[in-house]
Amino acid sequence: MPDEADQFAFAAELADELEDEEEADVEAEAEATVESLGLPMPVLAVDEALALLAGGDLELIGRLWVSSNNALLGIVRGDGIEAAVIHKPVIGERPLSDFPDGTLARREVASFVTSQATGWGIVPPTVLRDGPLGSGMLQLWIRTDPEVDPVDLVNAADPRLRRIAVFDAAVNNTDRKAGHLLPMPGGHVYGVDHGVTFSPVPKLRTVLWGWRGQPFAEEEVAVLRLLRAGLDGALGDALHELLDPIEVRATERRVAGLLASGCFPQPDPRRPALPWPPV
Numbered sequence: 001m002p003d004e005a006d007q008f009a010f011a012a013e014l015a016d017e018l019e020d021e022e023e024a025d026v027e028a029e030a031e032a033t034v035e036s037l038g039l040p041m042p043v044l045a046v047d048e049a050l051a052l053l054a055g056g057d058l059e060l061i062g063r064l065w066v067s068s069n070n071a072l073l074g075i076v077r078g079d080g081i082e083a084a085v086i087h088k089p090v091i092g093e094r095p096l097s098d099f100p101d102g103t104l105a106r107r108e109v110a111s112f113v114t115s116q117a118t119g120w121g122i123v124p125p126t127v128l129r130d131g132p133l134g135s136g137m138l139q140l141w142i143r144t145d146p147e148v149d150p151v152d153l154v155n156a157a158d159p160r161l162r163r164i165a166v167f168d169a170a171v172n173n174t175d176r177k178a179g180h181l182l183p184m185p186g187g188h189v190y191g192v193d194h195g196v197t198f199s200p201v202p203k204l205r206t207v208l209w210g211w212r213g214q215p216f217a218e219e220e221v222a223v224l225r226l227l228r229a230g231l232d233g234a235l236g237d238a239l240h241e242l243l244d245p246i247e248v249r250a251t252e253r254r255v256a257g258l259l260a261s262g263c264f265p266q267p268d269p270r271r272p273a274l275p276w277p278p279v
Contacts, residue, residue: 037061039075039084041143046116049125049140052078053085058131058138060087074131076138088195089136096196098203100244104195105137110242111171111194112139117235118223120163122191124182128242142190148183151279157210160189165208166220169265170227170255171197175275176206198243200250202268205275211264221259228255 039061044052056078064071070092074085093104105128112126126139153161161181168176174196182190216224227235231252239248258265267273 039073039141040082041141042081042083043143044081044083044125044140046121046125048081049083050127052076052081052083053125053127053138053140054129056081058085058087058129060132072133073141084141086139086141086192087131087136088139089131089133091134091136093195098199098201099196103243105135106242107197108137108139108194110239111173111197113238113242114171114227114235115167117227117230118163118167119226120167120223121188122164122167123194124190124192139192142182142184142192144182145185150178150181150183150189153181153183153189154178154207154210158189160187161208162211162217162220163223164189164191165206165211165264166216166223166258167191168206168208169204169258170224171251172199172202172204172254173197174199174203174205176208177275177277177279178207179279198239198247198251200244200246202254203271204265204268205272207274207278209267209273212266213263215263216258221262224255224259228252228259231255 053076056076058074058076060072060074062073064073070089072087072089072092074087075082076085088105088108090102090105093102095101096104099107109126109128112123115121115123124140124142126137128135129138130136131138152158164176164181167173168191171194173194175193176191177193180191180193182192184190230236231239231248236248236252239251243251
């Protein structure tokens with residue numbers, strides 16, 4: 001076991017040993033399924049994708065069997081466009097001891113809304129809508145770059161992940177695994193699986209501790225200021241439609257705290273700092 005200084009890199013390096021873990025395989029299974037079925041994966045502008053997700057006809061193909069929250073693979077069709085999607089109906093959410101029942105889909109959408117407010121485009125287009133199994137989140141499927149291993153990005157503290165680390169600190173992400181990072185052809189990196197975010201209790205759990213304690217860059221400070229201002233306006237209004245008011249107020253305090261500190265957060269020694277498994 002590595003010493004304390006190396007524990008975060010060590011956690012990410014467990015990837016090769018965890019390839020058979022159920023939670024670690026969700027994204028890999030989905031990727032292989034989409035490819036094998038030849039499902040459509042068009043590149044869409046955000047507005048175009050949101051219109052398709054919200055108004056298109058949703059056909060469910062099957063369940064990703066290793067998913068703990070009944071993630072379903074599907075196709076949405078509308079206006080001559082069709083695209084592969086991930087659908088997580090509220091009815092399939094696993095009860096958790098530290099999050100209210102039936103709220104994970106809304107947290108996924110709240111994360112997308114916050115991502116859009118940053119201007120960084122971290123979360124793929126995501127909406128809340130009805131489907132064959134009732135209300136749930138619907139997210140555009142993203143084609144990743146098969147030549148890039150997210151674990152390698154984490155181990156190398158790739159600078160492209162700094163934005164995601166800032167975003168995770170703002171939304172209090174309790175489950176940032178390497179497998180929840182989607183590197184794209186061209187270099188952009190998306191983040192997915194944000195159902196356990198926005199807790200009013202500080203509980204950041206992530207593999208992105210490579211910048212812990214380091215000062216924010218000017219761009220990162222500017223985006224945090226943008227979020228803080230937005231929480232008093234349109235962003236706050238949108239989050240109030242999706243979250244408990246206590247959670248929105250906690251987000252305001254959290255972002256203000258990040259601005260006051262001026263640096264990436266440190267792990268809380270009283271709480272687990274890493275998700276498990278970390279991949």
